[in-house]
Amino acid sequence: MEEENATFLTEFVLTGFLYQPQWKIPLFLAFLVIYLITIMGNLGLIAVIWKDPHLHISMYLLLGNLAFVDAWISSTVTPKMLTTFLAKSKMLSLSECKIQLFSFVTTVTTERFLLATMAYDRSVAICRPLLYPAIMTNELCIQLLVLSFVGGLLHALIHEAFLFRLTFCNSNTIQHFYCDIIPLLKISCTDSSINFLMVFIFAGSVQVFTIGTILISYTLILFTILKKKSIKGIQKAVSTCGAHLLSVSLYYGPLAFKYLGSVSPQADDQDMMESLFYTVIVPLLNPMIYSLRNKQVIDAFTKMFKRNV
Template identity: 40%
Template sequence: MFEGNHSRVAEFILKGLTDQPELQLPLFLLFLGIYLLTVLGNLGMIILIMLSSHLHTPMYFFLSSLSFIDLCYSTVITPKMLVNFVTVRNVITYPECMIQLYFFLIFVISECYMLSAMAYDRYVAICNPLMYNVTMSYQVCSWMIGGVYGIGVIEATIHTVCMLRVLFCKANVVNHFFCDIIPLLQLSCSSTFVNEVVILCLSTFNFCVPTLTILSSYSFIIARIICMKSTESRFKAFSTCSSHFSAVTVFFGSLAVVYFQPSSVSSKEQGKVFSLFYTTVVPMLNPLIYSLRNKDVKLALNKLLRKKAIQM
């Protein structure tokens, strides 16, 4: 319960992407299509990896976990956004808002560390291939994935607990299409100093540690690729790593713009646009990026389709 004369806000109104009615239906259809592709791509990737025995390797173990994360945090955000496109008042209750914030943070933080784990896996595979099976054993991979989700849960809990102590009085219009930390804090009628310190510390940690891990891994990988004598091996390694690095760049780049830009009216609108990249676009693109240039995935898909055709 809130103390004093402060009345508790029971619901928030999500301002959404645009106030223009003529854009609501086109945007609804656009993001519905993106969400369906996201579900199909990520769920398909998970099922394909589960059913194809030759994809039961650390690389695809991490990839299936990445697909699960993308599927989950896209589902946390997009369905509510789609509903808001076709309703008059984009209302979300206070408990629903906190739940959405909590699960969004779990999965978006987990993705940061999952991408760094995947970069380390590629580093071991290319730079130290003889020790790959020992270094990236099933037990090690399980511990790494457990650590990824553990960090996500712990940090999301910290952020959410800090948000629950914030007072919301009269202002309840969130200038965003989902309940994110910064837009919510802008509505607070109490001190947000603790929240801001927590955001600064954890955001810096979540950005610097994974990016340094990724950049270090790919620096060693590039040096190793340059030293390869076989043109075919060099091309295969570069093709795999370039697709990984492109996905990482889009994800971390959009996150950096949203959480490290100065606060202003124009930056708020830009923030919503860049938020679309890591909440809707990246989860849709990741299965395509990791599969279209991957011969193993294409081979597994062809075998599975032929097997189903024979059974029919």
């Protein structure tokens, strides 16, 4: 009866970051600059890979799609965050919240699969260099890319479907700067234990699978390097894997802590700084990490720049 008599909420308030009023404009400008650099950096990397035929191999096809997903996830989160700095109202509708959540879960999951696929690609390149062109063909690469995106979409659809069983009547305040699933579940006036279980099962499974793939790939790489006992071989392996390993470390650190440490209804509110790191900072850094450490990308960018000048 209480649920039948309750007034169901269809609009929510994003609390965003806590800051002094005088910091509103500086924060807006700072995140705007970060967002513009992120979009230009990732789209620029995609353009370089697209224009240069020498980069039409699996390693760079994967990198181009990672750049696309980074631009996507940044565009999912940052524009709404920017409006909260200037707009008097921080309200958004339930449908807007669900759309943002769907886009967010899709991109985050797809990025995990892409990072795992890139780790496998690097392990084949180092452990079986002579067979690399035969194993990592463009056809296999495209199949793995399709599976990564389909996996992201299916994961998002599962959580979206389970959201329809929830109602919101007690609070409309989401303790976050975007619609994330855990803060949304915490304010539901319907028992959300099943939703928390789904997060634990599906997000946890994706996490274990992708991290496991990365760990196995780099274990094989490590054994191959140790067998060679060559300084030149070690340097080549570090050059090949360094950018990806740094990107994985930056991405999985805060994400693992967030989703494996905060899946119970009694858990504390999410640390927004961790979310900020992998939704805003990592997409900004990835193009720099992969471009500055890759001579072929730098050369391709230089050629494209000279042709356009």
